[in-house]
Amino acid sequence: MRRRLNTHHLAAAVLTLVVIAVAIAPWIYPYPPAQQNLAERLAPASPEHWLGTDHLGRDTLSRLLEGGRFSMTVAALATMLTCLLGVAIGVLSARRRGWVDEFLTRTNDVLLAVPEMVVALFIVATLGTGFGPLLLALTVTGWTPFARLSRTLAYDVSSRGFVEAAHVVGCSPSFIIFRHVIPHLAGPILGQATLRFGHLLISVGALSYLGLGVQPPQSDWGSMMAAAQPYTERAPLGILAPGLAIFVMALCVTLIGQRAARMATGPLLLPTADRT
């Protein structure tokens, strides 16, 4: 147990460090991220450019810090949106029961079967690229794990004595939900949200990689990798570095999320079958 605790501390430390670095990026980057220097195209790592330069001679480290702002913001926003929506739907299902529950649960089942990427492609095909469609694409399918978890938890809580007692003394349904049900979901939901943040970070990168997410002149980790791909052999750092950033961030939040979920629910939270 001691060792496991240490990995989680390390993960939390790395995550905090990166979040701070990305947040204060404009004050710490070594070069302006958009500054081109064609004389130094595809340079390897050096004391001047710690992570080398890209095909336009832009500093990879600066672009990594800049790109992280977009990736992490979109992933965080999408996590919050899907969490709010999912918890609302899950609690509604569990409290209303009957056909409302049936309908919402079936919708959830169906959305789970539909590939996330196909939905994203569909939304981009209909609404075009941009910040709004990107968030929508991630939200339409992303709420399902939250709804599933909060529905199960809310069902359990609802059958406990204090909820019945609150009902008997005349508390309104909304008071019961906000005062007695939701506080009991907070721990596991927080764990789930951390896990989903990692997943969404990868999804945002995937859409940007395909050119359907962030649009030039803005860039994020996914679009950096797409731009660096033709030069993989000459300058592998261009694709290695942003990929490693996504991997490390996703790994850190997964470790923290699993730990949080274990602490909140006791047994290991089995990963839900989600995919890109």
Added chain:
Amino acid sequence: MFPFIAKRTATLVAAVLVSSFAVFLIPYFTPGDPVRTIIRSRVSGNIIDDADVQALSLSLGLQDPLIVQYFSWLGRIATGDMGLSHVSRTPVADQVLPALAVTLSLVAAALALAVLVSLPLGIVAGLRHGKPADRVITSVTQSFIAMPEYWVAPLLVLVFALKLSVLPSAGWSGPESMVLPALTLALRPISYFTSAVRAGMIDAAAAEHVPAARARGLSVPQAVLRHVIPNGLVPLSTLVAVWFAGLLGGSVIVEVIFAVPGMGRLLFDAVVNSDIPLAQGGVVLVVALAVLVTTLADFVHRALTPAVEGSYA
């Protein structure tokens, strides 16, 4: 069992109707007049005669109520007439079906690989639960979840195609061109499968009939082979089906990177080129198939675990 099947079949039909209606509406939301797009894709030259536009609108039935248009469109799709692609000007069905065949073989290869790898890993981790072997297997496979495919794929290409030159970097020309895409695609399922098999093993080993079997005189390996492993594998069956459905359209990234002419690439190209009939046909097919596969998997799961009956599922 029967009400369950009836309910699930009704959900299946409803899901296909709702999703296909959403897909049907794409041209009504996208900018540009679809009728002019169709004419432009059929004639050369930029001048479009207004009379042609009116004639085509009439022959497409665009003056009918929306719901009538939808059902005639759905009827045509169901009979295999998905219209003409705006880009290639060939029937959509002729492009979608070969692409589906390619993706099916790629997904089957990836999942077979994932099952082959995760079965032994999951069994070992589950039986040696808490021991160093379990810790190593669990942490390594769990880290696969965090690996973006668009990072793994270029790295595999760099190592195996560019540096070692043992495998092709892209294309779809034989079994060796399937190795890298299938490997990339298998990583995430390996992670989930291993964890499911491991959890299944731990549960199955804790069941009361295992000490009972030991008491009957079965040796430890016999008890494990007959009672722990078969019971521990039940969760895997559903998971494989869910992933099969998910990867049908979820292999977009891998197919784009490795230039695999499958469903994911087709959908991606259709969206990038605004080829609406192609996107419509592809999405309807993938969604219908995905929902069908998961529904069938539910039936199989129900048949394998009678205990689910009556409880919520």
